[in-house]
Amino acid sequence: MILGQFIILGAALFSLGVYGVLTRRNAVLVLLSVELMLAAVNINFVAFDTYARDVTAGGQIFSLFVIAVGAAEVGIGLAIVLLIFRNRESANVDELDLMKL
Amino acid sequence: MIDYHALAPELILAGTVMAVLIVDMLPVRKHWTAVVGLLGLFATVVPILTLGFCESLDFCDYSGSREMFGGSYVIDAFSLALKGLFIGSAFVAVLLSVGYLESNRFWQGEFYFLMLASVLGALVMASSRDLVTMFVGLELVTGPTFLMAGWRKGEARSNEAALKFFIIGVLSAAVLLFGMSLVYGVTGELTFTGIRAGSVGVLDGDLSGLFIIGVLFTILGFAFKVSAVPFHFWTPDTYEGAPTPVTAYLSVISKTAGFVGLLAICYLAFGEVTTLWGTGLWVLAALSMTVGNLIALRQTNVVRLLGYSSIAQGGFILVPFGAAIAADVTGSDLEEAFFATVTYLVIYAFMNLGAFGVVIAVGNRLRSAEIKDWAGLFSYAPGLATMLGLFFFSLAGIPPLAGWFAKFVMFRSVLASGSGWAGALAVVAAVNSVIAFYYYSKVVVSAFMEKVPDGVPVAEIREQRTAPSLQFALVLTTIGVVVIGFYPTLISGLAEAAKTFASGF
Numbered sequence: 177m178i179l180g181q182f183i184i185l186g187a188a189l190f191s192l193g194v195y196g197v198l199t200r201r202n203a204v205l206v207l208l209s210v211e212l213m214l215a216a217v218n219i220n221f222v223a224f225d226t227y228a229r230d231v232t233a234g235g236q237i238f239s240l241f242v243i244a245v246g247a248a249e250v251g252i253g254l255a256i257v258l259l260i261f262r263n264r265e266s267a268n269v270d271e272l273d274l275m276k277l
Numbered sequence: 278m279i280d281y282h283a284l285a286p287e288l289i290l291a292g293t294v295m296a297v298l299i300v301d302m303l304p305v306r307k308h309w310t311a312v313v314g315l316l317g318l319f320a321t322v323v324p325i326l327t328l329g330f331c332e333s334l335d336f337c338d339y340s341g342s343r344e345m346f347g348g349s350y351v352i353d354a355f356s357l358a359l360k361g362l363f364i365g366s367a368f369v370a371v372l373l374s375v376g377y378l379e380s381n382r383f384w385q386g387e388f389y390f391l392m393l394a395s396v397l398g399a400l401v402m403a404s405s406r407d408l409v410t411m412f413v414g415l416e417l418v419t420g421p422t423f424l425m426a427g428w429r430k431g432e433a434r435s436n437e438a439a440l441k442f443f444i445i446g447v448l449s450a451a452v453l454l455f456g457m458s459l460v461y462g463v464t465g466e467l468t469f470t471g472i473r474a475g476s477v478g479v480l481d482g483d484l485s486g487l488f489i490i491g492v493l494f495t496i497l498g499f500a501f502k503v504s505a506v507p508f509h510f511w512t513p514d515t516y517e518g519a520p521t522p523v524t525a526y527l528s529v530i531s532k533t534a535g536f537v538g539l540l541a542i543c544y545l546a547f548g549e550v551t552t553l554w555g556t557g558l559w560v561l562a563a564l565s566m567t568v569g570n571l572i573a574l575r576q577t578n579v580v581r582l583l584g585y586s587s588i589a590q591g592g593f594i595l596v597p598f599g600a601a602i603a604a605d606v607t608g609s610d611l612e613e614a615f616f617a618t619v620t621y622l623v624i625y626a627f628m629n630l631g632a633f634g635v636v637i638a639v640g641n642r643l644r645s646a647e648i649k650d651w652a653g654l655f656s657y658a659p660g661l662a663t664m665l666g667l668f669f670f671s672l673a674g675i676p677p678l679a680g681w682f683a684k685f686v687m688f689r690s691v692l693a694s695g696s697g698w699a700g701a702l703a704v705v706a707a708v709n710s711v712i713a714f715y716y717y718s719k720v721v722v723s724a725f726m727e728k729v730p731d732g733v734p735v736a737e738i739r740e741q742r743t744a745p746s747l748q749f750a751l752v753l754t755t756i757g758v759v760v761i762g763f764y765p766t767l768i769s770g771l772a773e774a775a776k777t778f779a780s781g782f
Contacts, residue, residue: 183462183487190455197448206444213451217458224462234467235458238409242454245416249447252423256443259427260436269444272437275514 182223189216203257203267207250214246283343283352285324286360287400293317294393301386310386311375311746314393318368325364329357329774348468349407354774358619359403359537361771366529366626367396369750373634374522376744380641383428383520391421392526399534406545407468408457411538415453415502418534419446422527426519438518445501445511453498459491460546469545476549492553495542502535505595506564509588513572516584521640524580525633528587529626536594536622543598544611555602562599563702565592566709573716579636579646582716586672587629589713593687594621596706600691603698616773617690623768624671624683624761631754632668635661638747642738648720653729657738664755666721671758673717674710679761684710 189212196209218239225235261267281288293314300313331337342353371389378385398417405411423446427439461467463484464475479488497508504512516524543554569589576582597614638661639654640646655662671680691703729735743751761768 186455186458190451193451194448197444203440203444207447210444210447210451213448214454217451217454220455220458220462224458224465228462228465230465232467234409235461238412238458238461238467241409241413245413245420248420249416249450252420253443253447256423256427256436256439259430260440263431263433263436269440272440274434274437275517 179223179227182219182227186216186220186223189213189219201268201270203260203269204254206269207253207257210253211246211250214242218242280343280345282324282337283328283345285328286321286364287397289321289324290317290393290397290400293321294390294397297386297390297393301390307385308375308379310389311371314371314389315368317393318364318371318396321364322361325357325361328352329354329361348470349410350404351406352404355615355619356403358771358774359533359622360400362533362619362623362626363396363399363403363530366533366630367392367399367526369630369634369753370522370526370530372746372750372753373525373630373637375746377520377522377637377641377747380744381429388425388428391425395419395421395425395526396530399530399537402534402538402541406470406541408461408472408546409467411542412450412454412457415534415538416450418531419450419502422523422531425523425526426515428520428523432518434518435520436518438515441511442515442519449498449501449508452494452501456491456494456496456498459487460495463488463491469542472546473548476547480550480553488550489553492547492550493557495547496539496554496557499535499539499542500561503532503539503591503595504588505561505591506568506588509565509569512588513581513584516587517578517581521580521633521637521646524584525630525637528583528633529629532587532591533622533626536591536618540598540615540618551602558595559599559603559698559702562592562595563705565589565595566706567592570709570712570716574712576716577648579648579651579720582648582720583629583632583636586713586717589709590625590629590672592709593684593706594618594625596687596702597690600694600696600699600702603694603696603702613690613693616769617686619771619774620686620765620768621683623771624679624758627754627757627761628668628671628678628680631664631751631758632672634747634751634754635665635668638743638751639665641743642741643733648723650730650733651720652723652727653733654724656729657733657735661743662724664751665724667755667758669717669721671762673714675714677759677762679758679765682762682765 193209193213197206200206200209221235221239257267297310297314300310327334342351344351378388395418398414401414405414423439423443426442427435429435460472463479464472466472466475501508547554566589569585569592573582573585576585597617601611601614643650671678674680674684688703691699
């Protein structure tokens with residue numbers, strides 16, 4: 177098995193996610209970018225697990241935990257975005273600047 | 278076989294979390310949910326005590342540390358001391374919330390449910406000794422706090438606080454996970470002991486690059502949680518916008534949990550590669566103290582000031598380890614550093630919760646947390662003003678209040694390690710203590726000596742009573758700050774337990 181390609185795929189997806197979090201204005205798209213980062217983490221875990229033939233399957237189990245916790249986080253995130261959209265009629269992250277230094 | 282005695286604190290707290298939800302459904306007044314939560318927290322203390330004093334009890338047949346689930350979950354003196362700290366702080370945090378939630382008509386049952394679930398996560402973090410458990414514990418601590426930060430639903434600032442906190446929180450969690458995945462990939466292990474064994478000599482191998490990125494990302498993830506500079510940007514905004522009891526919770530319990538995770542992972546998992554992260558801790562400590570204090574100087578809002586002050590205090594908490602690493606202290610010599618950090622965390626919990634208690638009580642009367650509106654507080658609310666003075670001077674480290682002892686053991690541990698870099702950090706810390714004294718005393722001076730500004734309804738405020746639960750919380754924290762200041766040996770038993778952790782290296 178060729179591990180290098182998986183690491184590069186994971187790193188590329190992760191970087192894409194970071195880029196999305198930093199540049200996207202819409203809060204929902206920021207959430208999606210975070211999901212991209214978590215997907216990169218899962219690819220890493222599963223690839224390393226398979227490569228090392230981990231008898232306890234630690235990496236695969238970890239990736240299941242990541243998926244479950246990630247889903248819970250998106251639930252919380254969408255609740256907050258919905259709350260903000262109700263109050264301001266917009267989910268634009270840039271407009272949230274009531275408090276500064 | 279599962280050791281139910283060792284897991285009893287977590288099980289009781291999990292039961293309490295469910296009980297709070299059930300009571301919330303019953304047709305009774307909502308403040309009963311808080312009563313149930315407080316009783317549950319009280320019940321949680323019992324197994325912590327029986328585990329801690331196991332040797333002198335008849336029915337308890339074990340002594341030393343108990344390992345469960347293949348070494349993933351460990352109950353030792355260190356984790357028990359921290360669990361006691363978490364439960365005690367959570368008790369005060371619930372007391373701070375009761376009056377606030379009732380008088381502002383916020384949802385109550387769900388709030389205590391979320392807060393106690395978050396405390397459960399902190400308990401798990403104190404015991405977890407592998408990456409999966411640590412991650413799940415960390416997410417259980419932070420997940421509910423995102424929602425609690427936005428509890429004032431109609432308030433734009435609270436919404437903003439919640440979203441900023443959430444985005445930074447999930448971003449840091451993703452960074453942390455990416456780091457963990459690389460560490461797992463290089464060492465092939467998830468338990469801390471396994472990672473430590475697997476990382477011997479890895480820096481000279483082919484995979485050193487991956488491992489370095491993994492370690493740095495993991496530590497960076499925790500640095501966000503403890504809001505160390507330069508990863509602190511969310512802190513002041515979230516602290517200001519969130520309801521004040523939530524801010525108190527974030528600045529004490531969630532932050533302490535972050536420190537516990539950071540220490541456990543640094544020393545137990547990355548103990549072989551101290552060169553990688555040692556300088557990092559030194560820099561984080563120095564930057565957090567300096568930047569936190571300098572920006573705090575120009576704050577006009579008390580909550581924001583306490584936000585920056587908690588960033589600076591976080592720097593002070595990191596000092597013993599930054600110095601120990603710089604002086605290349607290892608093994609059981611680290612006892613002093615662990616002792617200093619745990620002592621600081623305990624005292625910090627008392628004085629910060631107390632300070633926020635005063636902010637809640639005064640904010641409830643004045644409807645403002647601006648320092649200029651607090652002028653002349655002593656003339657119409659002398660009790661609160663005195664407590665404000667007590668907690669703020671304790672935070673500044675003035676003897677004989679508890680804060681001086683925290684600073685004293687911190688400096689003692691730094692000087693004990695005795696190297697040039699450790700000395701330099703001590704100098705930075707000393708300069709910062711002076712800067713901090715300026716802005717803490719500025720608030721106190723304004724409250725005691727300046728004239729009451731126009732438009733403050735003094736007569737009305739004199740009539741108002743502080744909620745009984747808040748009074749109780751203030752009395753508890755005041756006693757703590759004063760008594761620990763005079764008799765520091767009271768908590769040294771707790772901090773002594775931390776030394777056992779160091780002897781493991």
